[in-house]
Amino acid sequence: xxxxxxxxxxxxxxxxxxxxxxxxxxxxxxxxxxxxxxxxxxxxxxxxxxxxxxxxxxxxxxxxxxxxxxxxxxxxxxxxxxxxxxxxxxxxxxxxxxxxxxxxxxxxxxxxxxxxxxxxxxxxxxxxxxxxxxxxxxxxxxxxxxxxxxxxxxxxxxxxx
Amino acid sequence: xxxxxxxxxxxxxxxxxxxxxxxxxxxxxxxxxxxxxxxxxxxxxxxxxxxxxxxxxxxxxxxxxxxxxxxxxxxxxxxxxxxxxxxxxxxxxxxxxxxxxxxxxxxxxxxxxxxxxxxxxxxxxxxxxxx
Numbered sequence: 001x002x003x004x005x006x007x008x009x010x011x012x013x014x015x016x017x018x019x020x021x022x023x024x025x026x027x028x029x030x031x032x033x034x035x036x037x038x039x040x041x042x043x044x045x046x047x048x049x050x051x052x053x054x055x056x057x058x059x060x061x062x063x064x065x066x067x068x069x070x071x072x073x074x075x076x077x078x079x080x081x082x083x084x085x086x087x088x089x090x091x092x093x094x095x096x097x098x099x100x101x102x103x104x105x106x107x108x109x110x111x112x113x114x115x116x117x118x119x120x121x122x123x124x125x126x127x128x129x130x131x132x133x134x135x136x137x138x139x140x141x142x143x144x145x146x147x148x149x150x151x152x153x154x155x156x157x158x159x160x161x
Numbered sequence: 162x163x164x165x166x167x168x169x170x171x172x173x174x175x176x177x178x179x180x181x182x183x184x185x186x187x188x189x190x191x192x193x194x195x196x197x198x199x200x201x202x203x204x205x206x207x208x209x210x211x212x213x214x215x216x217x218x219x220x221x222x223x224x225x226x227x228x229x230x231x232x233x234x235x236x237x238x239x240x241x242x243x244x245x246x247x248x249x250x251x252x253x254x255x256x257x258x259x260x261x262x263x264x265x266x267x268x269x270x271x272x273x274x275x276x277x278x279x280x281x282x283x284x285x286x287x288x289x290x291x292x
Binding site: 002003006008010013015017019021022023027028031037040041042044105106107109124126128130131 | 172173176179180246247249250251253254256257258259260261262263264265266267268269
């Protein structure tokens with residue numbers, strides 16, 4: 001009931017969805033930022049997700065496994081491109097092979113999330129765009145390892161800082 | 162995105178083919194299937210070879226087919242392949258509507274959230290949400 005509008009742009013292969021929640025921005029943000037909450041809504045009920053890594057920093061990664069009704073397991077990942085708690089998050093969302101290697105055949109999507117105070121609740125705008133093959137290849141060759149290194153670098157900074 | 166898995170390689174080609182303004186324009190022009198590659202080429206400020214290459218990308222993605230008509234090759238948009246790309250967006254729509262519904266459900270289940278810090282956002286009313 002809380003979806004306010006949905007726009008599908010066929011030319012840019014982008015879905016824009018606006019939803020209103022009767023809860024403050026911080027609580028909606030927690031649904032993304034807390035892995036235990038995230039796994040309760042990310043996967044459909046028939047494919048519940050278990051979140052493994054959850055690093056919501058630029059260059060950070062979220063990895064998850066969805067388990068299907070037949071016990072089939074599907075690995076997925078986010079690569080976070082930008083984050084500004086508690087109002088915005090942008091990431092690439094893709095699938096991975098069983099060993100965690102990003103899939104080269106599955107399309108990826110770029111997801112951007114904006115949360116704004118709206119009356120006493122929160123308006124969430126989601127833009128989800130299918131990426132092209134070129135972007136995908138680029139991501140696989142230069143992206144994942146760089147992203148991991150960056151995340152580790154940031155962790156070092158935190159520990160020494 | 163679980164529903165895409167059966168068909169992923171071709172879906173990927175489909176998106177690649179669609180991710181170009183000229184190619185999308187070619188699809189629009191070829192719905193009636195009465196234009197040849199050379200007639201198409203005349204419509205764009207690029208070489209015949211460049212237009213031909215775009216048509217080849219579309220053809221590999223199954224978005225157009227070519228048929229011989231005398232000495233010409235006529236290009237026809239394949240509505241089914243275009244519909245599959247639409248289907249992918251529809252699937253994404255369904256996926257996100259489901260997620261939003263589950264998010265709403267979770268928010269309704271836990272009205273008091275212990276980790277919220279109201280002090281950081283003074284503009285927000287201190288009392289809880291209505292409804």
